[in-house]
Amino acid sequence: MLDRLYSKSRSQFDPFGPISTPSRAYLAASSSIPDVIIWLAGRPDAALHPRSLATHGVFSVQFGSNNDVIPFWTEVARGETTSTARIFWHDESFLQGRLVRTIESPTAQGLFITENGVVPVFATIRSLASLCVDLQYAPTRFEDCACKLPSRPSTDAAPVHCPSNLEVAAFAIRKLRRSATLRFNSRGKQLRWFAALRPNDGQAITDSASRNLSGFHEVPLPKGVEQMADPFLWEADGKQFLLFEEVSRGQSRGRLGCVELAADGSPSEMGIILDRPYHLSYPCVVPENGELFLLPESADSQRVDLYRFVRFPWELELVASPVTGVMLTDTTPVLIDGLWYFFSTTIEPFMETLLFTSPRLEGPWRLHPANPVSTSIKNSRSAGNLFWKNARLFRPTQDCSVCYGYAITINEVTRLTPTEFQERPVTHLLPDWMPALEGTHTWNESSRWQVIDGLRLVRESGSL
16 A cells, blocks of 8 residues: 555655665775765765765765655654754764754645655755855865764664555545545635734733733724735834735735824724835835835845835835845844844745845845754744844744744844854744634734734635
């Protein structure tokens, strides 16, 4: 039964075909020593020394968290939300390696198990290329940083797990039942984003023990608007403004809208502040030297554009495009000691958070030496402004492991300098602050309000 399922799945996508292991004689007969070797052909001969094969050692890859006969079988069979690929660098032994990159991608929950390898394989190729570039341009720096990492077993000593016919049958039944349930529950419905407000009474979201997400009330959708997402708050001239991505009824392309909030939180009529022939979202407002700027997401244009508010919030002018030729999402800056740090995330082939620096908003932006700062689907895309609480810096990120925009991870940035970056997750905001939510992916606040967004299934007529 396993062979039949595996063969059918491989006809859809087969990233894990057999690779022959080169013989020791072949390796010894190589005419030149390469800079680095990428080893994909199973377990290498333990008698080989990595430095005898390549000047800067060997990279190896481990797919999945278990020693499965089919990579990622356990993750798909158990319905785990993420699947992990690990890249090891071997400088002394093939039995031990230094974990230089961990890639967490969402688990494809379908019946065809090999399709779950699509994102991990492409992500691994991208990461290996990035590591090779690092080695090419700064080999000493790469080795110095890698050698600080602990050496650990790079192969699973557990026996190879081959699922029984009973396990495979139970797996197939669960997947078919899951597919039928999802289709039944979503019939005649569409997923739609909305925003919700509550007064800012000092409720903190940075401590799991005292976190409180009660008291939010939904912001009414403006006339003709079908979705409202990525809410940002800004105060100007004693007034409170809510900026957001809006998607009009019958459209799929987002525009940036804005409303003024009354003292009770009720919104004014919406005005469109930015409309382009491509999708716009994530209206991140940035102050600098007494002026206000806007860094919206415009990934479809393959640019990061910076606008200046000539008259906030209704009049904008394009100032610069610091990044071109690449699709980056949800760019979010923070200013520390006169230097701007910009967090931005790639889309294809997987979510990878890049950090840029510049003394000026308009650039030039330079890649930070610690890149990539995240290769995990659980905390890559930004989920709102970075913020300070009790002299601690926090970075909200999206957890897209279950689905896009499923939840928010709050990370504490423990180290951020021109050469270093470290963060740790401190709490998790699940889509449970209102009934029947499917996701929540943006958090922001002002002195008066806190805002969050939610995702839910809505009947095509507009009712829940």
